[in-house]
Amino acid sequence: MGALTQSLGFLIRLAQVRLYDLFFAGFDGVDVKPGEITVLWVLDLNPGARQGAVARELNIKPAHMTKLVQRLVHDGLIARQVPPEDRRSVLLSLTEQGKQRLETLRPAFLAIQTAESTGLSPRETDQLRSLIHKLAFPKDRP
Amino acid sequence: MGALTQSLGFLIRLAQVRLYDLFFAGFDGVDVKPGEITVLWVLDLNPGARQGAVARELNIKPAHMTKLVQRLVHDGLIARQVPPEDRRSVLLSLTEQGKQRLETLRPAFLAIQTAESTGLSPRETDQLRSLIHKLAFPKDRP
DNA sequence: CGCGAATAGTTTCCAAGTAAACAGTTATCG
DNA sequence: CGATAACTGTTTACTTGGAAACTATTCGCG
Numbered sequence: 001m002g003a004l005t006q007s008l009g010f011l012i013r014l015a016q017v018r019l020y021d022l023f024f025a026g027f028d029g030v031d032v033k034p035g036e037i038t039v040l041w042v043l044d045l046n047p048g049a050r051q052g053a054v055a056r057e058l059n060i061k062p063a064h065m066t067k068l069v070q071r072l073v074h075d076g077l078i079a080r081q082v083p084p085e086d087r088r089s090v091l092l093s094l095t096e097q098g099k100q101r102l103e104t105l106r107p108a109f110l111a112i113q114t115a116e117s118t119g120l121s122p123r124e125t126d127q128l129r130s131l132i133h134k135l136a137f138p139k140d141r142p
Numbered sequence: 143m144g145a146l147t148q149s150l151g152f153l154i155r156l157a158q159v160r161l162y163d164l165f166f167a168g169f170d171g172v173d174v175k176p177g178e179i180t181v182l183w184v185l186d187l188n189p190g191a192r193q194g195a196v197a198r199e200l201n202i203k204p205a206h207m208t209k210l211v212q213r214l215v216h217d218g219l220i221a222r223q224v225p226p227e228d229r230r231s232v233l234l235s236l237t238e239q240g241k242q243r244l245e246t247l248r249p250a251f252l253a254i255q256t257a258e259s260t261g262l263s264p265r266e267t268d269q270l271r272s273l274i275h276k277l278a279f280p281k282d283r284p
Numbered sequence: 285c286g287c288g289a290a291t292a293g294t295t296t297c298c299a300a301g302t303a304a305a306c307a308g309t310t311a312t313c314g
Numbered sequence: 315c316g317a318t319a320a321c322t323g324t325t326t327a328c329t330t331g332g333a334a335a336c337t338a339t340t341c342g343c344g
Contacts (some may be wrong), residue, residue, distance in 0.1 A: 088293070136258075
């Protein structure tokens with residue numbers, strides 16, 4: 001296919017499709033989406049984080065983040081809180097149910113990480129992570 | 143962010159967003175989409191290819207391919223032809239206008255390929271391509 | 285103070301992409 | 315031959331994700 005198979009953009013897209021399939025295969029039957037679990041994951045590590053900060057961290061656009069949060073709140077997994085010191089912002093945290101949910105999902109999520117590197121040696125996996133990182137943040141300041 | 147930043151799926155997503163931005167920056171002003179130019183590219187190399195074959199090659203799902211083809215036909219860039227020997231299938235080829243369009247876009251498209259590897263040495267770029275390929279096709283038969 | 289600029293999140297509207305059901309055509313096999 | 319299965323692409327209805335315009339709040343600076 002000529003220059004196409006050399007195109008990082010094209011290759012990344014192919015890889016992304018595969019990893020996406022892996023994700024859903026790993027959560028067979030369970031109704032989770034990548035965006036949801038990553039938000040739960042981040043909130044577990046950073047309780048009370050601001051909605052915008054979480055969105056930036058995960059590269060989720062504000063408009064989409066609003067919807068994601070609405071769904072998670074509706075499902076009872078996270079709670080919103082508007083702090084008095086800045087009433088524009090929204091702080092997010094896991095509910096008890098959200099924590100339980102995350103613990104239920106964690107093993108499968110970690111298993112997926114492992115499955116992702118099938119066919120790659122541990123050394124190659126590290127290399128790949130490092131190179132993708134360079135690709136995503138070319139001028140990252142240390 | 144814990145295991146998240148180690149997740150290939152997450153990293154790939156970040157990289158994909160950056161390359162997507164690069165793509166549109168490279169075609170500043172021009173109204174092209176990645177799917178469109180890749181189809182034109184493939185049809186230039188394989189005139190008269192079957193619609194389904196092109197879709198498989200580019201990892202585009204049939205339903206989406208139908209829309210893509212409809213738009214490209216509507217724009218006068220490609221032509222559909224139903225061969226008598228298998229009237230279920232559709233053969234695609236570039237129109238003159240499509241060829242011209244591709245030639246107009248080609249320089250910018252190639253420039254984007256170059257820009258993608260900013261921050262990576264040629265050696266690293268090759269390595270990355272190879273590793274992503276392994277990631278996307280873990281059990282690729284030779 | 286108070287008014288314009290910046291910030292945080294939301295709403296509205298739209299594009300990309302998919303799954304599932306569908307229609308038409310060809311292959312298969314008794 | 316004729317019924318059934320398999321294949322090719324399309325349609326419909328939906329989900330994901332985003333850009334742009336909007337609301338509410340806070341900041342900055344005279």
